[in-house]
Amino acid sequence: MAHELSDDSESTKLIDYIEETVSDEEESETISLPDQGAFFKMPKRFGTIPDVSETPLGWGKGGYAHLYPYVKLPMQRLETISFGNNNGEPNKLYWGDNLHVMRALPSESIDLIYIDPPFFSGKKYNMIFQDRNEVITFEDIWEGGLPTYLVWLNARLVEMKRLLKPTGYIFVHLDWHAVHYVKTEMDKIFGYKNFVNEIIWHYFMGGKSKDRFARKHDNILVYIKSGKPKLKVEEHDRILIKKPSLGSHKDIKPILCKTCNGESGIYLSKVLMDDVWDIPGVFNMSDEYLGYHTQKSEALLERIIKASSNEGDVVADFFCGGGTTPAVAQKLGRRWIACDISRIAIEVTKGRILRLLKSEKGTQFSLSEVPNMEVWSWGFYDAEKLQDATDEEFKEFIVRAYGGRPITSRYVNGSKNGIPILVGDKDPKKPITKKEVLEFAKYIQENYQLNKTGTILAWGFSDSAIKAREALANTGSEIDFVKIKTVRIGTYEFMEDVITKNKDYKKIFRFVLPPEVVLHISKENGEFVFDFSDSTSLNNGKIINIQADFDFDGKFTPSEGYIFNPNTMILRYRFKTVGKKRIAFKIEDDQGGEKLIVKEVE
Numbered sequence: 001m002a003h004e005l006s007d008d009s010e011s012t013k014l015i016d017y018i019e020e021t022v023s024d025e026e027e028s029e030t031i032s033l034p035d036q037g038a039f040f041k042m043p044k045r046f047g048t049i050p051d052v053s054e055t056p057l058g059w060g061k062g063g064y065a066h067l068y069p070y071v072k073l074p075m076q077r078l079e080t081i082s083f084g085n086n087n088g089e090p091n092k093l094y095w096g097d098n099l100h101v102m103r104a105l106p107s108e109s110i111d112l113i114y115i116d117p118p119f120f121s122g123k124k125y126n127m128i129f130q131d132r133n134e135v136i137t138f139e140d141i142w143e144g145g146l147p148t149y150l151v152w153l154n155a156r157l158v159e160m161k162r163l164l165k166p167t168g169y170i171f172v173h174l175d176w177h178a179v180h181y182v183k184t185e186m187d188k189i190f191g192y193k194n195f196v197n198e199i200i201w202h203y204f205m206g207g208k209s210k211d212r213f214a215r216k217h218d219n220i221l222v223y224i225k226s227g228k229p230k231l232k233v234e235e236h237d238r239i240l241i242k243k244p245s246l247g248s249h250k251d252i253k254p255i256l257c258k259t260c261n262g263e264s265g266i267y268l269s270k271v272l273m274d275d276v277w278d279i280p281g282v283f284n285m286s287d288e289y290l291g292y293h294t295q296k297s298e299a300l301l302e303r304i305i306k307a308s309s310n311e312g313d314v315v316a317d318f319f320c321g322g323g324t325t326p327a328v329a330q331k332l333g334r335r336w337i338a339c340d341i342s343r344i345a346i347e348v349t350k351g352r353i354l355r356l357l358k359s360e361k362g363t364q365f366s367l368s369e370v371p372n373m374e375v376w377s378w379g380f381y382d383a384e385k386l387q388d389a390t391d392e393e394f395k396e397f398i399v400r401a402y403g404g405r406p407i408t409s410r411y412v413n414g415s416k417n418g419i420p421i422l423v424g425d426k427d428p429k430k431p432i433t434k435k436e437v438l439e440f441a442k443y444i445q446e447n448y449q450l451n452k453t454g455t456i457l458a459w460g461f462s463d464s465a466i467k468a469r470e471a472l473a474n475t476g477s478e479i480d481f482v483k484i485k486t487v488r489i490g491t492y493e494f495m496e497d498v499i500t501k502n503k504d505y506k507k508i509f510r511f512v513l514p515p516e517v518v519l520h521i522s523k524e525n526g527e528f529v530f531d532f533s534d535s536t537s538l539n540n541g542k543i544i545n546i547q548a549d550f551d552f553d554g555k556f557t558p559s560e561g562y563i564f565n566p567n568t569m570i571l572r573y574r575f576k577t578v579g580k581k582r583i584a585f586k587i588e589d590d591q592g593g594e595k596l597i598v599k600e601v602e
């Protein structure tokens with residue numbers, strides 16, 4: 001039975017400022033490396049042999065802040081989807097670089113982290129969604145080969161350790177390309193003694209080689225943050241090709257052979273699960289298949305989540321891709337946090353969760369018990385959605401993104417390095433006027449004795465406002481002189497301060513606009529054809545994904561097969577019944593721009 005999803009909740013603020021829980025200075029104190037046991041004490045006589053007890057690659061004073069500086073940027077709430085339970089802590093989906101998102105989350109707040117990061121198996125293979133943020137990340141990781149990859153991952157593993165509760169587990173999914181290197185790094189970060197398991201996930205899809213044994217397993221490294229592990233190891237059925245004489249087998253039952261009227265010589269027994277898991281991967285005939293190669297199987301995640309968490313626990317995946325972890329966590333009644341740098345991944349994950357909650361599988365828990373789902377972004381800001389904020393929220397957000405300190409006053413909205421800031425209207429169609437420039441200048445003249453300067457941040461400035469600013473700067477008299485800097489929101493100049501701290505921030509700090517959507521609808525042999533070919537990205541990019549909801553009820557839930565349609569500008573659909581239909585599309589570009597459009601067809 002499908003449930004009705006209720007309306008959006010207005011219970012939380014549109015914009016929030018999650019300050020980093022740890023400052024630069026504090027970080028070195030709060031994040032410490034474990035003491036390694038005697039096993040790693042390298043005899044002095046061996047001299048300079050690399051010592052595995054050394055710090056992880058890239059570790060410096062204050063952890064990884066010297067390589068990836070802390071930056072204070074606000075979070076933008078893109079959406080809240082409510083299912084009826086507005087009281088519980090919402091599940092959270094973050095769009096942004098996970099390092100910065102994690103730095104904004106509180107310590108010791110997560111019970112289980114599963115990650116499936118890029119495997120260091122070649123740039124092309126790892127790229128799934130092909131959006132600009134993902135492309136840039138992969139270029140960065142591969143630039144310096146394995147050492148860069150390890151430093152990049154270590155910085156994130158250190159944050160994950162901080163986020164885990166003392167009894168929390170982390171599962172890191174890798175394969176032969178880098179698992180042995182990552183294992184040594186994890187020993188240094190989590191402690192050799194906190195290693196729990198290396199799970200071999202064995203699958204059988206894909207080609208086989210005659211020249212070497214086919215590589216048919218991934219490796220999942222499991223660590224506990226501290227204390228003794230207590231995984232819930234279940235029994236499972238094992239098929240034995242002959243009757244075992246001894247061992248750990250229980251309840252041995254012969255498998256009966258129907259055609260030969262007797263025993264088949266094959267037995268079924270119950271055994272405690274070991275660290276080699278035979279679970280089929282996702283292939284194109286699977287129900288859960290979304291259409292990309294790195295998608296992990298729900299059965300795998302189910303086993304991990306059941307073994308290492310309880311109902312109500314917080315499960316996190318900071319490389320969530322198409323959302324396998326949050327989908328399974330949702331089904332199993334866990335709370336979840338998911339993050340991805342690709343906007344497409346975020347939209348695919350959101351669509352998947354909504355589909356799940358409308359389906360049979362999602363109804364194990366009454367929808368009224370399901371907490372809200374919130375979508376947040378850090379560093380990438382949806383310029384159009386900022387208009388949903390109140391005036392005060394918008395101004396505060398812009399001041400913070402500019403690196404300033406908000407001030408609530410009639411005349412100024414903030415200050416940076418002692419210089420007052422005025423923020424223009426949230427509506428991009430309302431540029432700063434001459435009157436506003438003159439009023440701001442008057443305020444500065446009356447309130448500032450020595451440094452008569454100010455900054456106006458706005459989407460645009462009218463010609464007369466610019467002329468007024470120039471006239472003020474050219475006034476002969478020292479007393480009247482007011483220097484006003486006009487900065488357009490979202491330009492390089494706006495973000496310069498943050499970017500100069502670290503060149504990487506140029507890639508993770510951006511305002512994006514929704515695409516301009518042009519839709520031609522036609523009919524061919526009873527099938528609707530939705531042609532988006534004339535649509536364009538307004539962020540100098542291209543449209544790379546179109547999702548469709550052919551039964552739109554006010555809450556966008558992609559129809560089956562229409563969650564992930566990479567590089568398809570034409571969608572086709574045959575309705576099962578005749579009559580008026582309300583339909584909706586979400587169009588996403590490769591720069592993070594996204595737009596929802598609603599139509600009626602008959």
Ligand SMILES: C[S@@+](CC[C@H](N)C(=O)[O-])C[C@H]1O[C@@H](n2cnc3c(N)ncnc32)[C@H](O)[C@@H]1O
Pocket residue numbers: 096097098099116117118128129134137294295296297318319320321322323324325339340341342345
């Ligand atoms: C291998 S995929 C995960 C697939 C996922 N387990 C699933 O079943 O769909 C890795 C994901 O990591 C994301 N990613 C890479 N670098 C990231 C970063 N710095 N922050 C957040 N996500 C990142 C990529 O966009 C990609 O979606």
